[in-house]
Amino acid sequence: MLEKVKSLIANSLVKWFKRLPFAGRFRFKCLYWAYRTTNWHVRHREWDFVLDYLPPLGKWQNVSVLDVGCSRNLFCYEVEGRGYKLNGLDLEKPDFKYPAFFIQDDITTFKSETREYDFVTCISVLEHIGDDGKGDLDDQKKALENMVNALKVGGRLLLTVPTKEFARGHPWHGFSPLDYRALLPENCFVVQDIERAGQICCVLVRYK
Numbered sequence: 007m008l009e010k011v012k013s014l015i016a017n018s019l020v021k022w023f024k025r026l027p028f029a030g031r032f033r034f035k036c037l038y039w040a041y042r043t044t045n046w047h048v049r050h051r052e053w054d055f056v057l058d059y060l061p062p063l064g065k066w067q068n069v070s071v072l073d074v075g076c077s078r079n080l081f082c083y084e085v086e087g088r089g090y091k092l093n094g095l096d097l098e099k100p101d102f103k104y105p106a107f108f109i110q111d112d113i114t115t116f117k118s119e120t121r122e123y124d125f126v127t128c129i130s131v132l133e134h135i136g137d138d139g140k141g142d143l144d145d146q147k148k149a150l151e152n153m154v155n156a157l158k159v160g161g162r163l164l165l166t167v168p169t170k171e172f173a174r175g176h177p178w179h180g181f182s183p184l185d186y187r188a189l190l191p192e193n194c195f196v197v198q199d200i201e202r203a204g205q206i207c208c209v210l211v212r213y214k
Contacts, residue, residue, distance in 0.1 A: 030083035063089030075131030172204030
């Protein structure tokens with residue numbers, strides 16, 4: 007009972023903190039270090055993995071990122087702060103002031119007009135796609151296909167999903183490495199996947 011109360015208080019504080027109207031990148035760093043020092047949430051481990059592939063850019067560089075499922079986290083501020091040309095995509099409008107161009111759309115039906123992105127990021131979102139947020143394999147397959155098709159040839163999809171074990175007790179299902187690989191479109195291949203803190207973190211490359 008005490009753990010449930012602690013979790014309720016923590017979640018309420020995080021929701022309030024996200025909606026503050028200033029210092030977005032600083033607030034992201036505060037949340038990152040709060041997760042890291044308290045071990046209350048594993049999200050910082052996924053952020054570490056993804057941000058390893060998104061180092062700070064020079065002002066003369068033009069690298070594009072599409073962040074799928076962006077409406078409830080401050081990750082966007084860090085990506086934009088590193089100099090990337092950022093677009094966000096989600097079914098719901100963000101509950102805070104989004105710092106970049108936002109697309110309100112369903113990733114299962116989203117069609118990018120051109121192969122325009124160098125990176126697509128999707129952090130603990132795939133398991134919620136379809137069946138009222140509980141996950142549906144057909145919809146998840148469509149989502150992955152559309153994410154890969156939004157990439158330039160040679161672009162990378164940075165994807166994290168929960169393992170089967172970590173997902174136990176949640177309304178959504180988890181994945182094994184074989185599970186998520188079975189959903190991948192034919193025009194990409196896996197260059198890295200590792201397991202950390204109950205998450206499978208992987209990098210996919212579009213090759214045609």
